[in-house]
Amino acid sequence: MERTLSIIKPDAVKKNVIGEIISRFEKNGLRIATMKKIRMTKEEAKGFYIVHKDRPFYDSLTDFMSEGPIVVMVLEGESAIAKNREIMGATNPANAAPGTIRKDFAENMERNAVHGSDAPETAAFEIGYFFSALEIL
Ligand code: CMP
Numbered sequence: 628m629e630r631t632l633s634i635i636k637p638d639a640v641k642k643n644v645i646g647e648i649i650s651r652f653e654k655n656g657l658r659i660a661t662m663k664k665i666r667m668t669k670e671e672a673k674g675f676y677i678v679h680k681d682r683p684f685y686d687s688l689t690d691f692m693s694e695g696p697i698v699v700m701v702l703e704g705e706s707a708i709a710k711n712r713e714i715m716g717a718t719n720p721a722n723a724a725p726g727t728i729r730k731d732f733a734e735n736m737e738r739n740a741v742h743g744s745d746a747p748e749t750a751a752f753e754i755g756y757f758f759s760a761l762e763i764l
Pocket of ligand 1: 739
């Protein structure tokens, strides 16, 4: 059993497809251990994406991630990290496989509908960024 952090980003929340995205996780055998809708400040978005602080897209990415509400959730299941990344599709929707969330809902490389942790260490940091142990069921 593994846990990973998933974010439905402001572009997808605006499109009113929260339910459609969540149902793809459930249909693929992932369970929602906890979930909430929040809006990050610019500073909170910068803290979340601190690993990208030296990238040219850091400022624009953190503006985007704080422009409106997001849904953050912990997904749980066997190989949850890899499975979630498979369901999401490639970061750039132009390269995302048919049937993936990003193929169907992402606009471009930045406004790409969802985020998912890429490794166990990042999952631990990212889950702890939004949730305390008591909030994860
Ligand atoms: P995510 O999976 O949330 O991880 C980092 C995010 O940075 C990524 O999705 C995209 O939203 C964004 N990103 C990655 N590469 C680029 C890029 N080259 N230009 C703009 N945004 C990017």
